[in-house]
Amino acid sequence: MSVRSPFLQLSSTSRIGVVSLVLVSLAINGTTASAFAGKTASEATLARKVNSFIGTGKGPGDTENLYPGPVAPFGMVQLSPDTEDHGLGYHYDQMTIKGFSMTHMSGVGCPNEGEVFMMPTTGAVATQESEFQSPYSHNQESASPGYFQVRLDRSGVNAELTATERTGMVRFTYPAGQPANFLLPISHTLNHTTAAEARIVGGRDIEGYVENEAFCDVKQTYKTYFIIHFDRAFSQFGTWNGTLKGGAAAPAAGTRSITQTNQDQWVGAYATWPSSAQPQIVTAQIGISYVDLAGAKNNLKTEATGKTFDQIHHSTEAAWNEALSVIDVSGGTETDERVFYTALYHSLLMPNILSDVDGRYIGFDHAIHQVKPGHLLYGNFSGWDIYRSQMPLVALLEPKRTEDMAESVALMYRQGGWIDRWPQINAYTNVMAGSPLSVIVSTAYLDGLHDFDINTAWEGMWKDATEAAPAGKFYQGQLGMDWINNVHYVPNDKVDYGSVSQLQEDTIAYASLYRLAKALGKTDDAKKLYERALFHRNLFDTEDRYFRPRNADGKWVEPFDPAQDGHGFIEGSGWHYQWFAPADLKWLVNAVGEDLFNKRLTEFFNYKTPGWYGQYYNPYNETDLEAPFEFNFSGKPWETQRVVRRVLREDYPDTPDGIPGNDDCGEMSSWAAMSMMGFYSVDPASLAYELTSPVFTKVVIHLQAPYKGKTFTIEATPNPESTPYIQSVKLNGANNTHNWIDFHSISNGGSISFVLGASPNESWGSAANDAPPSLGDEQP
Structure with a gap:
């Protein structure tokens, strides 16, 4: 029997039981159960009848390529984990998460999108992918329409994702005793990034754009503008500027902007917070637009500002219940x-x-x-x-x-x-x-x-x-x-x-x-x-x-x-x-x-x-x-x-x-x-x-x-x-x-x-x- 079988054969009720087991496991590792507020087994809705992992597996010719992350019906944003560098996003049999990105297309046959790529880490800021990617287990992963959760084994961070039509929201629960980092390797997309820019604004925002090629080797490009707003001020911040072939440069603390001008560059921004005696939760809201930065900011303001993670999660789940009903x-x-x-x-x-x-x-x-x-x-x-x-x-x-x-x-x-x-x-x-x-x-x-x-x-x-x-x-x-x-x-x-x-x-x-x-x-x-x-x-x-x-x-x-x-x-x-x-x-x-x-x-x-x-x-x-x-x-x-x-x-x-x-x-x-x-x-x-x-x-x-x-x-x-x-x-x-x-x-x-x-x-x-x-x- 394949190693997937025990998980895959679970009924709807049993799958909710898996989430409960994850709670126990995460609590042992220092993650608070509050990260799962609103995920109760009593909710018997149409959205809960959806298995978000169907279509993420390895089909004939390795062709299945759906994403399990949150999206609103027909939404602009599809915030989901990526298990590969250049490709289609998430594959159930790939057991390393590279990071999370804001855009994906559902099950197409060519590498595509993956703009605004991010990853939580602990310890010293490391900007090379080999240093921040993380193994994970399906036993500590869950998903439903409007929600995704996974524990990153490398850092012990519990990552939760939700989304509105034009925005995404992440809630990262960092373990006690470790500095908490947010990395934005803005050069990373699932296709070919031709240009990018990230700017740290004030003490709790990062904004910019990513220019990516269209899929299936089409050389036309488009821009995705973004604004990321954090619920707390940064303790430290900075950028890095390296090359894809030579590896990332050491982070430059205090620098506020970085620009990529060619496909060989590897640039990004980061923010950090000091260690805490208790697990700490950092949330960030991300708005995007294909028009301009003002559009991304207004999308964020209109759809997400003033709303908690749980409010957005439940609102999107309600939208799915309405769509499916x-x-x-x-x-x-x-x-x-x-x-x-x-x-x-x-x-x-x-x-x-x-x-x-x-x-x-x-x-x-x-x-x-x-x-x-x-x-x-x-x-x-x-x-x-x-x-x-x-x-x-x-x-x-x-x-x-x-x-x-x-x-x-x-x-x-x-x-x-x-x-x-x-x-x-x-x-x-x-x-x-x-x-x-x-x-x-x-x-x-x-x-x-x-x-x-x-x-x-x-x-x-x-x-x-x-x-x-x-x-x-x-x-x-x-x-x-x-x-x-x-x-x-x-x-x-x-x-x-x-x-x-x-x-x-x-x-x-x-x-x-x-x-x-x-x-x-x-x-x-x-x-x-x-x-x-x-x-x-x-x-x-x-x-x-x-x-x-x-x-x-x-x-x-x-x-x-x-x-x-x-x-x-x-x-x-x-x-x-x-x-x-x-x-x-x-x-x-x-x-x-x-x-x-x-x-x-x-x-x-x-x-x-x-x-x-x-x-x-x-x-x-x-x-x-x-x-x-x-x-x-x-x-x-x-x-x-x-x-x-x-x-x-x-x-x-x-x-x-x-x-x-x-x-x-x-x-x-x-x-x-x-x-x-x-x-x-x-x-x-x-x-x-x-x-x-x-x-x-x-x-x-x-x-x-x-x-x-x-x-x-x-x-x-x-x-x-x-x-x-x-x-x-x-x-x-x-x-x-x-x-x-x-x-x-x-x-x-x-x-x-x-x-x-x-x-x-x-x-x-x-x-x-x-x-x-x-x-x-x-x-x-």
């Missing part, structure tokens, strides 16, 4: 509930708020702008990932936020000149493929969310769908656009990065925009987009019946192995992408042939154990997330019910390894949350939600304006864990043989009820007219 689940196992609410928690972390409390934000033109009163500006859209299920789920649960997110996309275009695939802060990164934000905005509008500038958004999305991006800009646009406009596909000899999947991603955007054009009354545009939405058919080989790479002269690339990774596909194989025509699945089933389609799809899930295979379902990436639900299109919906339950069972356990691959800003988590409720959308802009068997006997979704309904209730017969197959369905009391429902059936309020059984009912939902809608059913 939009869905009530019951009638499943305790583990199911914990996995579900953790998945929901991870689905509500990003995109992040970027506007300050006064409404100012930094635009894609690098100028300072003001958001409309009562609204927020959002950024960090993991587009290629989250258009599939995370943003559709957010649109259902947080409609007003979604409208602000759509407005943020429109503002990106207005200020920067283009809509990016994966914008970070105010930088174009061009990461991944297609035009996923067009899918997100179109879906939001078609869902009925209209409080944003659809005209500006449309202008940007139309340009991205029909024109090549101008040369010399940071943004990239759809690759091979001139070829798409001429030969109606992306030639492999002209675009060597995933030529087939590039076009497949483009056409899901075209299909979404086609539906949006119809809704906006843009008839001519709709016709053009409908034609473009079918361009993926030009890369379908009718002989072997796979999507395949093709050169500009029309010839197929030979040889072709559909199980080979890459080979015309991004992060996947021809097997993974043979299912990827989300808006055109009726055509795909017919083009492959229903029998062969089902044979291949059944074989696709015929693996012994989950893995990163070239010819089997890959649960660790987004390339084939829709595949389990495609049996709903091919007359075998009971197979969807079977494989979805299998994926949930095998790939979403209540452990640090409990998210397959990178969570990618909530995408993998949202897949689980939606599937556990009994629905998923292969093509979100179609508004069709495919049905599968829920794992709870009752789910109540509390709807918010502007949706018409108040609640949508999902009910199932008892013992859903042992009855995975749908026998029959009623929608609002009427028999429903369709294996899908329309989004507005949910948003208008009402109910759906499932009769479940232990064996498949092959007659339910299997007729041709029971399948979800597809482009082939429509005419523009």
Whole structure:
């Protein structure tokens, strides 16, 4: 048995018991129990059903990389421990804490952020990382939404963290008999720090900025401004100035400022307090802003000044209880509930708020702008990932936020000149493929969310769908656009990065925009987009019946192995992408042939154990997330019910390894949350939600304006864990043989009820007219 197992198998109640054991251990080491004020076992809230360590473990390819530290829903600040120098933040199997930093992105695949890095120490001030990093034990670590705690073995300091939307707060309990230090190694981030500055102001503040590169080797930079305010005056303070290669210089006592001007420098500031006969508690409040130092100070003043650590902790926990309470689940196992609410928690972390409390934000033109009163500006859209299920789920649960997110996309275009695939802060990164934000905005509008500038958004999305991006800009646009406009596909000899999947991603955007054009009354545009939405058919080989790479002269690339990774596909194989025509699945089933389609799809899930295979379902990436639900299109919906339950069972356990691959800003988590409720959308802009068997006997979704309904209730017969197959369905009391429902059936309020059984009912939902809608059913 792995060393993680005793901790990982604990129930919710048992995990609270671990916190009690930590209290005893820390008391023995001289740390007062007051550091845990407010952490009582009697609090049975939805936030306490979240396991903050799910997704922090070592998954396939070392890809899991979520952080356990505190964050408010969609918060600007993610204050969390870092167990590595350059990377993704925290990994459950890494047993040394380097320090704590204010910003992280949730489960992305490249080193990122980690600005405003800090560490408490005791004894003489030591500025080299090897001298201040600390081992720790999971037995003396705890976390829940809005709170993190760990004992640092090297110093004996008990570190506690909490956060508001734009601020963080640390509470460090130092052991008796040792000088207490606060280190700010401002050069340390999880990516590449290009510049930084720290200034000691008065006797209890440190302020400055960190300039960091965008993630995934993008060389654009952004600045994070900060102010740190301590609850007591410094006894001594100073700075240091060294080099990364040569080590840190000796601390210069009394110096008040230090500046880093190149990536090779290692600079920082520190503050100290004398030893005490009793353990001493030092708290610090940290505000950040992407606009300027005044913004950081105002964020701190507005959200944290005058509030205690416990007040902020409980306020953020209450915010999470409110956010999570939009869905009530019951009638499943305790583990199911914990996995579900953790998945929901991870689905509500990003995109992040970027506007300050006064409404100012930094635009894609690098100028300072003001958001409309009562609204927020959002950024960090993991587009290629989250258009599939995370943003559709957010649109259902947080409609007003979604409208602000759509407005943020429109503002990106207005200020920067283009809509990016994966914008970070105010930088174009061009990461991944297609035009996923067009899918997100179109879906939001078609869902009925209209409080944003659809005209500006449309202008940007139309340009991205029909024109090549101008040369010399940071943004990239759809690759091979001139070829798409001429030969109606992306030639492999002209675009060597995933030529087939590039076009497949483009056409899901075209299909979404086609539906949006119809809704906006843009008839001519709709016709053009409908034609473009079918361009993926030009890369379908009718002989072997796979999507395949093709050169500009029309010839197929030979040889072709559909199980080979890459080979015309991004992060996947021809097997993974043979299912990827989300808006055109009726055509795909017919083009492959229903029998062969089902044979291949059944074989696709015929693996012994989950893995990163070239010819089997890959649960660790987004390339084939829709595949389990495609049996709903091919007359075998009971197979969807079977494989979805299998994926949930095998790939979403209540452990640090409990998210397959990178969570990618909530995408993998949202897949689980939606599937556990009994629905998923292969093509979100179609508004069709495919049905599968829920794992709870009752789910109540509390709807918010502007949706018409108040609640949508999902009910199932008892013992859903042992009855995975749908026998029959009623929608609002009427028999429903369709294996899908329309989004507005949910948003208008009402109910759906499932009769479940232990064996498949092959007659339910299997007729041709029971399948979800597809482009082939429509005419523009």
